[in-house]
Amino acid sequence: MRAVTVVSGPVAALDRASVDTDQIIPKQFLKRIERTGFGEFLFFDWMKDPAFPLHRPEFAAAPILATGRNFGCGSSREHAAWALQESGFQAIIAESFGDIFQTNCSKNGLLTVALPAADVRELIDSAPAPAAVDLEAQTVTLPSGRAVSFDVDPSVRERLLHGWDDIALTERRAAEIDRYEAERERAGPNVLAL
Amino acid sequence: MLDKVWADHEVGEELLYVDLHLVHEVTSAQAFEGLRLAGRRVRRPDRTLATADHNVPTGPGDPDELSRVQLAALDTNCAEFGVRLYALGHRRQGVVHVIGPELGVTQPGMTIVCGDSHTSTHGAFGALAFGIGTSEVEHVLATQTLPQRRPRTMRISYAGALGAGCTAKDIILGTIGQIGTDGAAGHVIEYAGAAIQGLSMEGRMTIANMSIEAGGRAGMIAPDDTTFAYLEGRPGAPADFDVAVERWRGYPSDPDAVFDREVTVELAGVAPQVSWGTNPSQVAPITGAVPEPGDETDERALAYMGLTAGTPLQEITVDRVFLGSCTNARIEDLRAAAEVVRGRRVSAGVRAMVVPGSTQVKAQAESEGLDAVFRDAGFEWRGAGCSMCLGMNPDILQPGERCASTSNRNFEGRQGAGGRTHLMSPAMAAAAAVTGRLADVRELVA
Numbered sequence: 001m002r003a004v005t006v007v008s009g010p011v012a013a014l015d016r017a018s019v020d021t022d023q024i025i026p027k028q029f030l031k032r033i034e035r036t037g038f039g040e041f042l043f044f045d046w047m048k049d050p051a052f053p054l055h056r057p058e059f060a061a062a063p064i065l066a067t068g069r070n071f072g073c074g075s076s077r078e079h080a081a082w083a084l085q086e087s088g089f090q091a092i093i094a095e096s097f098g099d100i101f102q103t104n105c106s107k108n109g110l111l112t113v114a115l116p117a118a119d120v121r122e123l124i125d126s127a128p129a130p131a132a133v134d135l136e137a138q139t140v141t142l143p144s145g146r147a148v149s150f151d152v153d154p155s156v157r158e159r160l161l162h163g164w165d166d167i168a169l170t171e172r173r174a175a176e177i178d179r180y181e182a183e184r185e186r187a188g189p190n191v192l193a194l
Numbered sequence: 195m196l197d198k199v200w201a202d203h204e205v206g207e208e209l210l211y212v213d214l215h216l217v218h219e220v221t222s223a224q225a226f227e228g229l230r231l232a233g234r235r236v237r238r239p240d241r242t243l244a245t246a247d248h249n250v251p252t253g254p255g256d257p258d259e260l261s262r263v264q265l266a267a268l269d270t271n272c273a274e275f276g277v278r279l280y281a282l283g284h285r286r287q288g289v290v291h292v293i294g295p296e297l298g299v300t301q302p303g304m305t306i307v308c309g310d311s312h313t314s315t316h317g318a319f320g321a322l323a324f325g326i327g328t329s330e331v332e333h334v335l336a337t338q339t340l341p342q343r344r345p346r347t348m349r350i351s352y353a354g355a356l357g358a359g360c361t362a363k364d365i366i367l368g369t370i371g372q373i374g375t376d377g378a379a380g381h382v383i384e385y386a387g388a389a390i391q392g393l394s395m396e397g398r399m400t401i402a403n404m405s406i407e408a409g410g411r412a413g414m415i416a417p418d419d420t421t422f423a424y425l426e427g428r429p430g431a432p433a434d435f436d437v438a439v440e441r442w443r444g445y446p447s448d449p450d451a452v453f454d455r456e457v458t459v460e461l462a463g464v465a466p467q468v469s470w471g472t473n474p475s476q477v478a479p480i481t482g483a484v485p486e487p488g489d490e491t492d493e494r495a496l497a498y499m500g501l502t503a504g505t506p507l508q509e510i511t512v513d514r515v516f517l518g519s520c521t522n523a524r525i526e527d528l529r530a531a532a533e534v535v536r537g538r539r540v541s542a543g544v545r546a547m548v549v550p551g552s553t554q555v556k557a558q559a560e561s562e563g564l565d566a567v568f569r570d571a572g573f574e575w576r577g578a579g580c581s582m583c584l585g586m587n588p589d590i591l592q593p594g595e596r597c598a599s600t601s602n603r604n605f606e607g608r609q610g611a612g613g614r615t616h617l618m619s620p621a622m623a624a625a626a627a628v629t630g631r632l633a634d635v636r637e638l639v640a
Contacts, residue, residue, distance in 0.1 A: 016491070017490075018473055022603070022605045023605065023606060028585075031249060031261055031263075031264050031586070032264075033224065033227070033267045045606065074603065075603075076327055077221065081327070098376075099379065099411050100311060155208060170209065170333065173206060177337060180206075181338075186303075186304075187432065188301075188430070189298070189299040189430040189432075191214075191278045192239060192240045194430060
């Protein structure tokens with residue numbers, strides 16, 4: 001994973017609440033066995049509407065998406081994070097996110113930033129005016145120039161800032177896992193014995 | 195209960211051990227490929243179980259080329275990495291959240307993950323079970339652990355008794371209607387109260403299954419004698435069953451347990467629930483009408499659903515009926531629906547199908563003659579899979595078609611682009627099939 005520190009640029013706005021991952025990438029595009037090729041199908045059904053906000057030319061190059069609360073709820077499909085990232089988004093700002101979606105984004109270096117409703121409203125209303133997300137400083141600089149801070153899980157932050165591979169990090173703790181399995185692991189279910 | 199299971203599985207700081215990893219074709223291919231590229235192996239194949247469900251045909255005909263490649267990739271990956279696979283055609287194949295419990299590999303006090311948001315289903319047994327993404331699937335395959343921070347806890351306590359004609363589905367739909375689709379975000383829910391304890395395991399699974407629709411990280415129900423009786427004798431049940439039961443009795447929350455949040459839901463007077471919108475919190479009692487929109491989200495939903503505020507729900511006609519999914523396709527669900535259907539006919543112009551949750555559920559239903567009840571009434575009787583719950587296979591709605599569905603999501607396009615989904619219980623879906631409209635099942639069964 002590439003290290004992420006600052007994402008800045010125009011903001012695209014999608015002023016809808018509880019956008020589910022079925023909308024972000026519909027099921028007919030989940031048949032691919034690769035990690036790529038999803039970007040062109042982002043918001044596939046909504047894109048059929050010429051009035052859909054993401055058609056606006058001034059949003060075309062936006063690396064930041066500002067949107068309504070509970071973004072990415074529903075299905076666990078990581079394809080949603082892949083599709084957003086492939087479409088050029090590097091940070092998503094909303095009041096809140098679906099839990100699994102947020103984790104999926106963090107595994108791919110796609111920032112999810114939760115801000116108070118009023119700050120998200122400012123971003124949406126002033127889009128495409130540019131903003132900047134600084135992961136190191138944990139701040140978002142709004143188009144007005146006002147900087148607001150945000151919370152991020154410290155271990156997730158560390159991993160993103162360095163672009164560390166999660167699995168490699170856990171493999172360094174192999175001795176701990178070995179010890180757990182030797183001392184505390186509960187028997188079964190051994191599915192190979194079925 | 196969460197604290198006890200968590201403490202049991204904490205390998206070290208913020209690292210959780212996984213007892214059972216369930217795998218299916220749609221969210222695993224990229225994970226296996228990641229292992230291959232990095233030269234990693236599956237750490238514990240004996241704790242990993244795969245099946246084909248999301249993208250399998252449930253009727254005659256072969257899958258399309260992309261689907262065939264995806265299913266073949268699962269075959270190849272499981273063979274290469276030594277993972278037990280119940281592929282299409284195997285007697286134990288089925289929806290991943292149906293087969294775990296029916297094989298008895300889902301047990302109290304376990305940690306269970308799967309690349310599917312409805313993994314919360316397994317929490318019905320007092321397990322900590324949650325959905326993960328493909329990167330996490332790869333992480334679990336490689337290390338049998340997940341970096342996790344302990345979620346907050348939320349207890350939903352049910353007061354009062356469930357009325358006639360109401361089921362677990364009505365409880366959970368009503369609950370989501372009350373707390374919203376992000377009402378449990380960041381929390382593990384514990385469902386409590388006499389009404390929950392009185393449910394069968396099938397009913398409990400329906401409730402735990404939809405925890406994710408309230409935004410919950412997971413949902414748990416205290417294991418008790420009903421749980422143990424369900425598990426006894428199943429192939430995956432522990433050999434030293436009595437010893438296991440003694441340990442499992444220790445998992446329920448202590449009487450003085452403290453939760454980060456407490457919510458109470460009143461069940462007395464609750465009528466069967468149906469959804470009218472495009473998320474599972476947009477529900478109403480079948481005796482009611484399409485509500486006035488409260489915000490823009492509601493307005494969008496009504497426009498998408500082609501509904502007008504004030505229309506009595508029972509005047510809404512349906513084109514399709516889907517009895518299936520990890521929420522409601524277990525044997526008890528099929529029995530409840532068959533009870534309504536018996537001696538009646540699917541309404542003219544309605545296409546109705548039953549998709550059993552697993553090949554074993556299908557066989558059990560056939561041994562009870564339920565397939566004949568459904569077929570005689572005009573239902574299609576299909577093979578096991580996720581089918582029209584998410585419509586990856588050819589089982590989809592056409593644009594504008596309206597469906598009474600026992601599944602878990604009524605999102606826009608979920609069952610097919612432009613399709614309109616009304617969520618409800620199996621008995622209510624059966625009532626819709628035979629009347630051709632959203633109907634109050636209490637008027638059909640005395």
